Amino acid sequence: MSTHSDLDWFKSSYSGSEGDDCVEVAFAVGAVHVRDSKTQDGPRFAVSPDAWRDFLGRGER
Numbered sequence: 001m002s003t004h005s006d007l008d009w010f011k012s013s014y015s016g017s018e019g020d021d022c023v024e025v026a027f028a029v030g031a032v033h034v035r036d037s038k039t040q041d042g043p044r045f046a047v048s049p050d051a052w053r054d055f056l057g058r059g060e061r
């Protein structure tokens with residue numbers, strides 16, 4: 001399992017370009033990790049890749 005320190009975080013394309021309300025995501029084997037870019041050491045959560053696709057509206061098969 002990946003630790004938070006070895007994840008490659010990037011800003012979500014759904015975040016605004018004004019520097020506010022930014023979401024960062026990192027992909028790992030079997031999980032998509034999500035955090036607030038303004039609070040990088042704050043709360044984070046992880047979901048399955050299927051749940052992430054469903055969240056983005058791409059879960060239709």
